Amino acid sequence: MTRLRISPPPPPAAAYDVVVAPGALAELPALVRDAAPAQRYALVTDANVAPLWGEAVLGALRDAGLTADPVIVPAGERAKNRGVWGDVLDAFLALGLGRDAAVIAVGGGAVGDLAGFAAATFLRGVPVVQVPTTLLAMVDASVGGKTGVDVPAGKNLIGAFHHPRLVLADPGTLATLPDEELRSGLAEVIKHGAIADATYLVGVVAEKEAIFGRAANVLAGIVARSVEIKASFAAEDPYERGARKALNAGHTLGHAVEALSQFALPHGHAVAIGLVAETRAGELAGVTAAGTAARLELALSTLGLPIRLPAAMAPADVLAAARSDKKVRAARLHYALLARMGALARPDDAGWTFALDDALVESALEQCRERP
Numbered sequence: 001m002t003r004l005r006i007s008p009p010p011p012p013a014a015a016y017d018v019v020v021a022p023g024a025l026a027e028l029p030a031l032v033r034d035a036a037p038a039q040r041y042a043l044v045t046d047a048n049v050a051p052l053w054g055e056a057v058l059g060a061l062r063d064a065g066l067t068a069d070p071v072i073v074p075a076g077e078r079a080k081n082r083g084v085w086g087d088v089l090d091a092f093l094a095l096g097l098g099r100d101a102a103v104i105a106v107g108g109g110a111v112g113d114l115a116g117f118a119a120a121t122f123l124r125g126v127p128v129v130q131v132p133t134t135l136l137a138m139v140d141a142s143v144g145g146k147t148g149v150d151v152p153a154g155k156n157l158i159g160a161f162h163h164p165r166l167v168l169a170d171p172g173t174l175a176t177l178p179d180e181e182l183r184s185g186l187a188e189v190i191k192h193g194a195i196a197d198a199t200y201l202v203g204v205v206a207e208k209e210a211i212f213g214r215a216a217n218v219l220a221g222i223v224a225r226s227v228e229i230k231a232s233f234a235a236e237d238p239y240e241r242g243a244r245k246a247l248n249a250g251h252t253l254g255h256a257v258e259a260l261s262q263f264a265l266p267h268g269h270a271v272a273i274g275l276v277a278e279t280r281a282g283e284l285a286g287v288t289a290a291g292t293a294a295r296l297e298l299a300l301s302t303l304g305l306p307i308r309l310p311a312a313m314a315p316a317d318v319l320a321a322a323r324s325d326k327k328v329r330a331a332r333l334h335y336a337l338l339a340r341m342g343a344l345a346r347p348d349d350a351g352w353t354f355a356l357d358d359a360l361v362e363s364a365l366e367q368c369r370e371r372p
């Protein structure tokens with residue numbers, strides 16, 4: 001027998017810029033040329049975003065002398081699947097794209113995840129530039145390199161890490177975003193404040209009017225600070241083995257609530273409920289300072305986000321859904337918990353998450369439950 005040991009280098013995760021500014025879309029052609037030079041570009045966007053922003057971006061790229069073609073997918077989460085992923089790859093092939101091409105994703109997190117995964121897999125990987133047009137995609141989905149699609153067995157179960165060459169967030173694009181979608185992104189913003197910066201959280205709530213008035217400078221400040229916080233956890237942990245788990249605060253239960261609602265609840269709304277319930281559980285476990293959940297509830301509800309588990313959802317069912325979502329066979333589910341507002345708690349073993357008993361979490365969920 002011959003046994004040769006091959007030591008591949010660690011997967012490269014090169015540094016990239018996140019550019020946040022009102023009007024930044026106008027700079028896209030020059031920035032793309034620099035960060036992701038390519039012979040040809042495929043601009044992937046969805047049917048909602050194409051007329052609002054996609055066509056203008058395509059025009060600007062062409063005006064700057066770049067060769068770019070649109071690939072338009074159906075809007076929203078329902079297009080983030082294997083079928084549409086295959087369609088996007090077929091479109092790339094039909095366009096005759098080669099290894100000297102690059103992908104530009106213009107849209108929300110669904111488009112970013114789908115286009116990113118297509119870029120990760122096309123010819124074993126071509127560069128991708130993320131141009132997020134929802135608040136959620138700006139503060140969360142576009143940064144960090146996670147890409148993928150949903151399958152009937154669950155969300156995001158098929159995917160790859162594929163870090164972008166550039167992220168360009170122009171808060172001006174949020175002018176056309178419905179309030180409900182803006183709110184969904186705000187839940188992640190509050191999460192960032194809760195785990196890392198209480199002053200930031202208070203400031204965001206105080207800017208409520210400006211946020212919903214789409215004040216681009218205020219939104220730019222929020223996107224920049226949130227990306228900074230996300231990056232502070234994600235940068236040292238590009239493949240989610242440690243610190244990045246902190247960003248899952250509110251998501252163990254949030255994902256479960258989202259799934260139990262059959263995805264009728266927008267992601268951010270489910271995360272808001274998850275954040276409150278997990279923080280209540282942290283308080284019951286003696287990990288989180290008393291009163292933290294109440295402060296979170298005030299912040300979230302001021303922004304119009306829900307803070308109560310719907311009466312129709314039994315706490316035991318939420319836990320069962322969390323278990324199936326996490327593919328957990330182990331005895332206890334894990335949670336990223338706050339020590340107090342603005343600071344994450346760290347367990348004694350220097351890990352990032354706490355294992356809590358289902359019974360304790362069930363009581364926390366019961367405390368948060370809507371009274372019929």
Ligand SMILES: NC(=O)c1ccc[n+]([C@@H]2O[C@H](COP(=O)([O-])OP(=O)(O)OC[C@H]3O[C@@H](n4cnc5c(N)ncnc54)[C@H](O)[C@@H]3O)[C@@H](O)[C@H]2O)c1
Nearest residue numbers: 048075076077108109110111133134136141146173176177
């Ligand atoms: N990769 C990651 O790390 C990561 C992190 C968080 C979330 N996500 C994923 O992101 C997705 C959710 O992102 P999302 O909330 O942006 O959803 P989305 O992409 O479905 O966008 C929401 C809706 O807003 C529309 N839209 C987008 N931009 C618009 C604009 N400027 N004006 C008007 N309408 C606009 C879209 O067409 C869609 O109908 C989920 O699939 C989630 O799994 C990924």
Ligand SMILES: [Zn+2]
Nearest residue numbers: 188251267271
């Ligand atoms: Zn989230």
